[in-house]
Amino acid sequence: xxxxxxxxxxxxxxxxxxxxxxxxxxxxxxxxxxxxxxxxxxxxxxxxxxxxxxxxxxxxxxxxxxxxxxxxxxxxxxxxxxxxxxxxxxxxxxxxxxxxxxxxxxxxxxxxxxxxxxxxxxxxxxxxxxxxxxxxxxxxxxxxxxxxxxxxxxxxxxxxxxxxxxxxxxxxxxxxxxxxxxxxxxxxxxxxxxxxxxxxxxxxxxxxxxxxxxxxxxxxxxxxxxxxxxxxxxxxxxxxxxxxxxxxxxxx
Amino acid sequence: xxxxxxxxxxxxxxxxxxxxxxxxxxxxxxxxxxxxxxxxxxxxxxxxxxxxxxxxxxxxxxxxxxxxxxxxxxxxxxxxxxxxxxxxxxxxxxxxxxxxxxxxxxxxxxxxxxxxxxxxxxxxxxxxxxxxxxxxxxxxxxxxxxxxxxxxxxxxxxxxxxxxxxxxxxxxxxxxxxxxxxxxxxxxxxxxxxxxxxxxxxxxxxxxxxxxxxxxxxxxxxxxxxxxxxxxxxxxxxxxxxxxxx
Numbered sequence: 146x147x148x149x150x151x152x153x154x155x156x157x158x159x160x161x162x163x164x165x166x167x168x169x170x171x172x173x174x175x176x177x178x179x180x181x182x183x184x185x186x187x188x189x190x191x192x193x194x195x196x197x198x199x200x201x202x203x204x205x206x207x208x209x210x211x212x213x214x215x216x217x218x219x220x221x222x223x224x225x226x227x228x229x230x231x232x233x234x235x236x237x238x239x240x241x242x243x244x245x246x247x248x249x250x251x252x253x254x255x256x257x258x259x260x261x262x263x264x265x266x267x268x269x270x271x272x273x274x275x276x277x278x279x280x281x282x283x284x285x286x287x288x289x290x291x292x293x294x295x296x297x298x299x300x301x302x303x304x305x306x307x308x309x310x311x312x313x314x315x316x317x318x319x320x321x322x323x324x325x326x327x328x329x330x331x332x333x334x335x336x337x338x339x340x341x342x343x344x345x346x347x348x349x350x351x352x353x354x355x356x357x358x359x360x361x362x363x364x365x366x367x368x369x370x371x372x373x374x375x376x377x378x379x380x381x382x383x384x385x386x387x388x389x390x391x392x393x394x395x396x397x
Numbered sequence: 398x399x400x401x402x403x404x405x406x407x408x409x410x411x412x413x414x415x416x417x418x419x420x421x422x423x424x425x426x427x428x429x430x431x432x433x434x435x436x437x438x439x440x441x442x443x444x445x446x447x448x449x450x451x452x453x454x455x456x457x458x459x460x461x462x463x464x465x466x467x468x469x470x471x472x473x474x475x476x477x478x479x480x481x482x483x484x485x486x487x488x489x490x491x492x493x494x495x496x497x498x499x500x501x502x503x504x505x506x507x508x509x510x511x512x513x514x515x516x517x518x519x520x521x522x523x524x525x526x527x528x529x530x531x532x533x534x535x536x537x538x539x540x541x542x543x544x545x546x547x548x549x550x551x552x553x554x555x556x557x558x559x560x561x562x563x564x565x566x567x568x569x570x571x572x573x574x575x576x577x578x579x580x581x582x583x584x585x586x587x588x589x590x591x592x593x594x595x596x597x598x599x600x601x602x603x604x605x606x607x608x609x610x611x612x613x614x615x616x617x618x619x620x621x622x623x624x625x626x627x628x629x630x631x632x633x634x635x636x637x638x639x640x641x642x643x
Contacts, residue, residue, distance in 0.1 A: 292475040295447050300489040300538070301464025310492075314479050396479040 181365035186372065189365035197354060197366075201373050204335050204350035207263065208381070211270030212331040216324060218271070219279035227286035227312060228304070244276040248334060252341035266338035266350075273334030274327040281323025285316030317396045321389035328381045336374065398444075398542075398574070403453035405439055413439045415599035417453070421574060426565070428589035428608065429578045430628070436600025437578040441544050444576065445469055462542055465489050468535030468573070470545040474527035476519040482506060482530045483515040489538045505537040506530070508567060525556035532560070536567060543568060543575040549584070558616070561588060565614065582632065586624040587616055594628070596635045604631050 149157070163183045169175070170182035177185055190197060222240070226233040252269045259265040289312050297307050339352030351370045358366040398421045405414040413436040421427055429437045442448050444455060445467055476485045487502035495501075506512055509529040519527055528548060535543060545564070549557040565588060568575045579585055585592050589608030596603040606627060615621055 290475060292471045292473065293477065295442075295445075296469060296471075296475065296488075296534075297492065298447065299445060299464065299467055299469055300492045302492045306492055310488075311477070314477070317479070 178362050178364045181368055185365045186368040189363065190369035190372070193366065193369075197351070197370060197373060200349060200351045200354045200370065201377060204332070204339065204352065204374070205377060207266045207270055207335040207338065207350065208331045208377075210267045211274050211334055212324075212328055214267065214271045215274035215327055215331065216278055219275055219323070219327070220282050220320065223279055223282035223286055223316075224308065224313075226283050228308065240276065240279060243272060248273045248337055249341065252338060256342055262342050266335060266342055269338035269341070270331050270334030273337065274331035277326035277330065278320065278323040281319045281326075282316055285319025286312050288319070289315045314396060318389075318393055321385075321392060325382065325385040325389060328385045329378060332374070332378050332381060398458065399456045400444070401454050401456065403440075403443060403450045403455065405436070405443060405448070406451045412599040414443070414450075415601050417600070417602055419593065419602065421576065423574055424572060426568060426575045426577065426588060426590040426608070428585040428592045429576065429595060430580070430582070430585040430589075430592050431595030431600070431603075432580060432597055435595040435597035437580075437595055438546050440595075440600065441546050441576060441578055444542075445544055462540075465493055465495075465538035466541045468538065468540035468543045470528075470531055470535045470543070470548045472547045472550060474519070474524075474531040476527060476530055476534075478519050481516045481518060482511060482522065485519070485530055486533045486537050488534060493538075495538070502533075502537055505533040508536065509533045509563065525552055525560065528552060528556075528560060529563075532564065532567070536571060539571060540573055543571075543573045545575065545577045547578050547580065550579070550581075557584075562614075564588070582625055582628045583616070586621060586628055587614070592628065594631050594635070603635055606631060 167182040167184060170177075170180060170185075175182075181189070222236050226236050248269055251272065255268050255272075256262075256265045259268060293311055293315070294307070297311055302310070335350065336352040339350045340356065343353065343356065351374050354370045355367050358364070358370065400417055400419040400421075403414060403417040404412070406412050417440060429440065431437050439448075443450050446461075476482075477488070480488075483499070483502050483506060486505050487498045490498035490501060503512070503515060506515055509532055511526060511529055511533065514522065514526065514530075519530070522530065531548070535545075548564075549560055552560065561584065564575075577584075577588055579588075585608070587609070591608050592606040593602055594604045594606060595601065609621075609624065
């Protein structure tokens with residue numbers, strides 16, 4: 146019996162799906178503006194590779210700007226909440242409101258308020274990406290082992306030492322789990338923001354390319370942009386997964 | 398150190414400790430013996446100053462212990478998983494910015510036989526080794542008072558015996574007073590210079606019994622067996638309900 150590595154099996158199933166897809170499209174003479182085959186999608190990508198990659202770059206820059214902002218804000222606010230009950234009471238409801246309000250509904254308002262399209266998109270994506278990293282970090286800061294807290298207290302630790310030497314390092318595994326979820330959401334947020342702003346021009350991202358291709362019935366190009374988005378999402382997820390495995394080896 | 402009429406009531410209304418009065422002499426090796434739920438650990442936390450008593454007082458002859466003068470060993474090793482054995486042991490010194498933290502931590506690790514594991518992370522150590530690191534951390538600041546909360550309950554018999562011996566000799570060489578919580582009669586009979594037997598719900602002192610002489614540290618022989626027998630009788634006399642565990 147042939148033994149296969151799980152990764153090889155995943156790749157094989159993916160390749161098989163592509164072949165099957167192409168076969169159905171070719172044999173069934175499916176109209177390419179309805180469902181283009183993988184070959185047509187690849188050709189559409191190839192014919193406009195620089196444009197689509199520039200669009201990918203634009204989307205990724207919004208994504209990373211948003212993820213960085215969400216991470217910094219999330220950690221700072223979670224730390225403030227863990228430091229004081231007053232801060233917790235003041236911050237928590239806003240965080241929940243922010244989380245439960247659909248960003249699509251808020252985005253037009255953000256765009257009206259912030260003239261610059263890039264900044265507006267970053268703000269929208271930050272709103273989407275903020276909650277997981279914030280709430281996980283807050284949970285991690287609250288879950289510090291009681292025995293270790295007692296030990297710090299017995300040795301006369303200052304509250305600053307307690308936060309820096311104990312609460313923050315103990316929260317790192319939680320923070321990383323939250324960051325991974327936020328990474329995926331930042332991309333989702335960036336795409337939603339692009340749809341809502343509909344910003345065209347040189348600096349426009351993949352979502353705008355999808356819209357644009359849709360209007361022109363360039364379905365293969367829509368799929369190509371979509372495939373790039375999926376690939377970007379997978380890469381972000383894998384990179385953050387690798388980061389957390391590396392760091393978790395040290396912290397857990 | 399003297400405890401007078403110490404009571405502890407938890408917010409839910411449970412009376413954990415009721416009228417505990419106890420005098421602890423310098424260099425005592427006092428064992429608090431009792432079934433689960435008798436408030437032994439709570440009493441230890443009160444003595445450490447981690448929680449205030451609801452009523453009663455804890456008085457120190459001379460000045461009360463300064464930060465670092467109480468060494469505390471928990472039931473689990475409770476090491477910081479991100480720090481090496483050495484960093485974990487040095488922590489109490491580092492928190493007070495004490496000089497020579499690293500050298501003293503190395504010496505403490507050597508005392509518990511882990512000199513070669515200074516840079517090991519806790520997860521790479523066995524349960525017994527982790528507990529040794531935890532003991533080294535409690536001893537590194539040369540405490541006047543060493544509080545141990547069922548430290549060896551989770552270890553296998555062989556490791557437990559070795560650590561009991563080491564614990565006795567370390568406490569003796571430091572000249573510190575030790576309060577050791579356990580629910581094992583054998584551990585009490587072997588370690589204690591004095592045994593305080595507690596009864597549960599609410600936690601009360603049932604009896605005080607003499608322990609072993611410092612020169613008489615064996616786990617066999619008539620005297621040890623006699624001490625175990627006395628403790629067993631005292632425990633039976635508590636008339637514990639059969640469903641203590643529930």
